[in-house]
Amino acid sequence: MELREKIIQAAEQVMRAKGLARTTTKEIARIAGCSEGSLYNHFQSKEDLFLQVLKGILPTFVAALMKLSQRQGIGTVQDNLEDAAIAALAYFHQSLPTSASIFSDPDLLAHHREGLHERNEGPHRANELVAAYLRSEQLQGRVRADVDPRAAADLLLGACFQHVFIRQFSAEDESKEAQAGYAKQVISTLMQGLLPGAE
Amino acid sequence: MELREKIIQAAEQVMRAKGLARTTTKEIARIAGCSEGSLYNHFQSKEDLFLQVLKGILPTFVAALMKLSQRQGIGTVQDNLEDAAIAALAYFHQSLPTSASIFSDPDLLAHHREGLHERNEGPHRANELVAAYLRSEQLQGRVRADVDPRAAADLLLGACFQHVFIRQFSAEDESKEAQAGYAKQVISTLMQGLLPGAE
């Protein structure tokens, strides 16, 4: 593997293990198996390296959600959303500590934002994809027509996001099964709504 | 005002303005209008000071949600949830950068967690309060009986939480009116559900 890539992965690993604040060039170099000097042959600065790490985080999730659009009209809406929610929980689980960390350094956040903007990326993209899926299901009559797809997407992904945030905050781990159970529960609630119907 | 309190407020202000990573004892002292040494007459360490700041953040929100429980059976469920959502958006808006920052320092997070645990606090408390409110409305038949109150609370607060997270990530400010509009939209979606009913 290219040293450059090795360094990025080392940085990511250290950030996850020690937190942004305690991620030093020395430690990154140690994990990457190279000298501190080498870092500067591949990246302009420590911040530049961080930005490259951050750049690589979102795409995996967006890619996962892309599949969702291909499921319109297939299977049940509930099952499709469940797959999406499970992917979201997994993605948030591994990316949240790093993403949240950025708030500790507004400069880094600002520069990251610029990069996202240039590439037309950002955390909202995931919500848009889910909303797009729901919109297409609406066209097929599998989702209420008078519902705001983006609001629905926000409810679903928001619940997953905060769920992970709270668990990580509390250092409580959760099994894959428990995660799936949570997704099911939340989606079921979202599907039926709160209003007492003519049940 | 007591110097101790002044220091906490100064620390909070600097944390919000510069981020946890760039919050120095020197700057805190400058804003508090005292010497760096004085910080250590009131707090054991910089981390201790941070913990005191963090300690003061959640209670305001929990207090706000307490009012919600007194609204059971009064007004419409939708309106009551809207008040809660607006309070949540406001609270997340000001606390999220700081809360998220903590992930950059796992030690700080761990110690904060200990404090929360001792005081039986934590971010989940807000969700529990909303869930409790919904449960009592269920008893009055104003919310579907077969709905999981906690899942519903998670959907609502999760949406608000992630909404703020994304906006802050993107540095997009939002007016009070826009926030209220968002709350309304999301709640309406949550109330009716996604299932195409016998409309």
Place this chain on the structure above:
Amino acid sequence: MELREKIIQAAEQVMRAKGLARTTTKEIARIAGCSEGSLYNHFQSKEDLFLQVLKGILPTFVAALMKLSQRQGIGTVQDNLEDAAIAALAYFHQSLPTSASIFSDPDLLAHHREGLHERNEGPHRANELVAAYLRSEQLQGRVRADVDPRAAADLLLGACFQHVFIRQFSAEDESKEAQAGYAKQVISTLMQGLLPGAE
């Protein structure tokens, strides 16, 4: 007891327990049971306090050796020297860490020296007292006439001094009995000399 005296004893205690370098005004005040500010009502500075502590150390030993001069011609020379050596070992045992510490701060040492000079004191005084005793025993023919009393005193007290120094350096404690045994051994050697005589 006067607070002034309490402070001196507290300082002495802390110096012995934590070493000169780690003896802080805060700790002294804590042990003395008063505020840090109080220290400065009784002493001009921390150094001044140290000097007062140091001032009190030597006299106890000199007083002990004074008795020696009253023993001339009484008992055996060997026994008298043994009493002196035992007193020396005990005195060095408790004073050496503090005395040695002073070398870490030449300013303190210089000021202490001035004080000693004004009071005509100093560590050599002990050796002079033992030498004086030997001189008087020489007059009575109980010690070789052609021996240099001061050199003999230096040998005896020097051995005791270094013995304690080495033991404290090595953190080896020694029972009273072992100390007495050491004194006896050293004195016996000193008495008979190294030269192979006409034995």
Place this chain on the structure above:
Amino acid sequence: MELREKIIQAAEQVMRAKGLARTTTKEIARIAGCSEGSLYNHFQSKEDLFLQVLKGILPTFVAALMKLSQRQGIGTVQDNLEDAAIAALAYFHQSLPTSASIFSDPDLLAHHREGLHERNEGPHRANELVAAYLRSEQLQGRVRADVDPRAAADLLLGACFQHVFIRQFSAEDESKEAQAGYAKQVISTLMQGLLPGAE
């Protein structure tokens, strides 16, 4: 010369000139002609640096005493001891302020002790060497057979040690000649003993 060595010598120099308590990393770096940061490229901490300095002190003396063992049976015992005493006086003269200083910091002393123990060193080693020499002279009949060699060595080196201690305490310098004279006097006294013989 290697920077590491330069730093050790600088530290030693500053310790002698200003005392352990006033030896700062800033001053060491200034004398060594490097930045403070460089200190930490070669030593883990200031204490670590001190330990390395201390480590280098004793060996020179032990090496000097090694020669003594080769003199058994050669020249006069008196002359051989005189050489040893002169070496001891010179060694104590330069090492005592530093050695004594350690008592001001029990932690430093403890760590130094550990190092000495691992290397099987310590201040007692010098006395053992002199004792070993005397023992071999005993075998040749050049020293009384019924004398305790270690006690004799303690008397001699103890006298030298305390002599230097007192002089440094009093800030009295002593010429090489005066030192030699002192050695001669003390040895002569030790050789003949105090007991009034059948003179």
Place this chain on the structure above:
DNA sequence: TATGAATGAGTCTTCATTCAT
């Protein structure tokens, strides 16, 4: 005289970055 909060100079240490090899 006793207090103890406030001080600020000074200390050790860290760490991103540079550069000669």
Place this chain on the structure above:
DNA sequence: GATGAATGAAGACTCATTCAT
């Protein structure tokens, strides 16, 4: 490109001393 010793700016923290009460 790779290295790693050297850097120096910046940081958190300590502590003797002061002073208003």
